Amino acid sequence: VSSAQPHGLRRRLDDGERSFSRAFGIDLDLGFPVHGLPSRAGEAPSDPTRVDLVEPEAIDEAWPSDARRVGIMGPADEPVMEVDEHFSAGYRISLPPYGRYLVSGDGRHVACAPPPVASWEWQRLLIGQVLPAAAAVRDLELLHASAVTIGDRAVAFAGLPGLGKSSLALRLMLRGHRLMAEDVLAIETRDGGIEAEPGASMLNVREDEFASLTAAERERAGDEVGASHGKVHVVAGRDDRTLPLAVLYLLDRGDTSEPMFEPIEDLRAADLFANSFVIYVHRTGRMIRQLDIASVLARTVPVIRLRVQPGVTADELAAAVEEDVS
Amino acid sequence: MDSKPKSEILQLRVGVPQHVVYRDFVSETVLLNINTGQYHGLNPTAGRMLTVLDGAESVDAAVNQLAAEFEQPLERIGDDVSELCEALLERSLLEIRDP
Numbered sequence: 001v002s003s004a005q006p007h008g009l010r011r012r013l014d015d016g017e018r019s020f021s022r023a024f025g026i027d028l029d030l031g032f033p034v035h036g037l038p039s040r041a042g043e044a045p046s047d048p049t050r051v052d053l054v055e056p057e058a059i060d061e062a063w064p065s066d067a068r069r070v071g072i073m074g075p076a077d078e079p080v081m082e083v084d085e086h087f088s089a090g091y092r093i094s095l096p097p098y099g100r101y102l103v104s105g106d107g108r109h110v111a112c113a114p115p116p117v118a119s120w121e122w123q124r125l126l127i128g129q130v131l132p133a134a135a136a137v138r139d140l141e142l143l144h145a146s147a148v149t150i151g152d153r154a155v156a157f158a159g160l161p162g163l164g165k166s167s168l169a170l171r172l173m174l175r176g177h178r179l180m181a182e183d184v185l186a187i188e189t190r191d192g193g194i195e196a197e198p199g200a201s202m203l204n205v206r207e208d209e210f211a212s213l214t215a216a217e218r219e220r221a222g223d224e225v226g227a228s229h230g231k232v233h234v235v236a237g238r239d240d241r242t243l244p245l246a247v248l249y250l251l252d253r254g255d256t257s258e259p260m261f262e263p264i265e266d267l268r269a270a271d272l273f274a275n276s277f278v279i280y281v282h283r284t285g286r287m288i289r290q291l292d293i294a295s296v297l298a299r300t301v302p303v304i305r306l307r308v309q310p311g312v313t314a315d316e317l318a319a320a321v322e323e324d325v326s
Numbered sequence: 327m328d329s330k331p332k333s334e335i336l337q338l339r340v341g342v343p344q345h346v347v348y349r350d351f352v353s354e355t356v357l358l359n360i361n362t363g364q365y366h367g368l369n370p371t372a373g374r375m376l377t378v379l380d381g382a383e384s385v386d387a388a389v390n391q392l393a394a395e396f397e398q399p400l401e402r403i404g405d406d407v408s409e410l411c412e413a414l415l416e417r418s419l420l421e422i423r424d425p
Contacts, residue, residue: 265352266352266353267351267352267353268351268353268354268367269351269354269356269365269367270367273365282363284360287358287360287363288347288358288360291347291349291356291358291365292349294349294351294356295349295350295351295356298351298352299351299352
């Protein structure tokens with residue numbers, strides 16, 4: 001036990017073999033395997049975010065009393081996720097069924113205190129909220145979007161939950177394309193354009209969508225790790241490449257009187273900010289980068305409204321997207 | 327802030343303060359006030375005015391340049407730019423600088 005440990009936390013639990021991965025634009029030094037984050041071979045990255053398991057009490061012991069609540073998120077009839085912020089200690093993220101987590105003030109350490117449930121259950125929060133928070137603290141811009149790669153190009157789908165981002169990604173995978181990120185996509189500016197970074201690859205597929213798959217399709221989709229909240233969770237293979245973002249589709253509900261695809265010619269900053277993820281991290285560096293990235297994206301990446309019309313299946317939508325991209 | 331007469335505004339040298347960042351979009355210019363965390367949008371014409379004001383020796387010089395660019399009478403551009411300056415100064419999105 002030493003003060004050099006992340007957050008000065010005592011009783012770190014994972015002193016075994018470590019592995020390395022990359023997601024949301026940051027290198028990860030993991031003290032335990034994480035579903036949906038493929039290990040990366042080779043030397044240790046130079047400036048990773050270190051992720052450790054700790055005992056639950058250690059989180060509260062390390063957390064200052066003068067923090068403030070910056071987020072309460074979740075449906076009214078279920079336990080909500082609470083986020084507290086402290087100017088130097090960082091962010092504490094709590095969701096009772098899935099544990100308590102600390103993201104350090106520089107985003108370079110993450111401490112996890114999960115409850116005694118299956119690892120895939122609490123790791124859904126880790127990959128869906130906690131690691132994206134660490135990326136946001138490290139000034140990465142994140143979209144609430146899933147992405148697949150079609151050839152050497154990243155194709156992203158943003159939109160509110162329930163519009164079928166995951167089903168669309170799944171169907172595109174089954175058409176031979178590769179998953180890049182599920183639900184959270186990090187983007188960066190590079191050489192005057194926008195590049196998309198691989199994220200986590202645990203797909204959350206609606207039960208009825210999953211039930212409609214053949215046995216062969218289920219096998220191709222990936223490893224089914226569990227089910228919860230009407231979704232089947234599948235760890236899919238991931239495309240590990242950082243690639244130019246070729247197109248961003250903004251999913252919306254629509255009817256057959258409107259076109260399925262409509263390019264947005266006069267994209268406004270608000271259209272992009274509305275799809276930003278980890279909105280409680282309001283640090284100056286991140287706000288400036290967010291504006292920079294939104295400005296470059298608006299000028300260089302086609303943004304297309306994709307209306308999900310009634311009666312159109314996810315596979316039909318995937319076929320239409322495939323054709324639109326080509 | 328007290329309202330200034332147009333003639334006085336035209337003599338000023340103004341610029342975007344350090345706590346404000348602005349970027350151009352297709353149909354707007356967005357200003358971020360880092361101190362407040364608030365975003366502000368300008369239409370493309372006002373966005374161009376801001377860019378020219380930020381690099382000009384005086385508001386009057388900016389008006390001359392913009393009148394030529396937009397092919398509009400000096401008087402009209404002078405009114406619009408003065409009005410914009412007042413609105414941005416009031417919101418601390420523009421600052422008065424030494425000449």
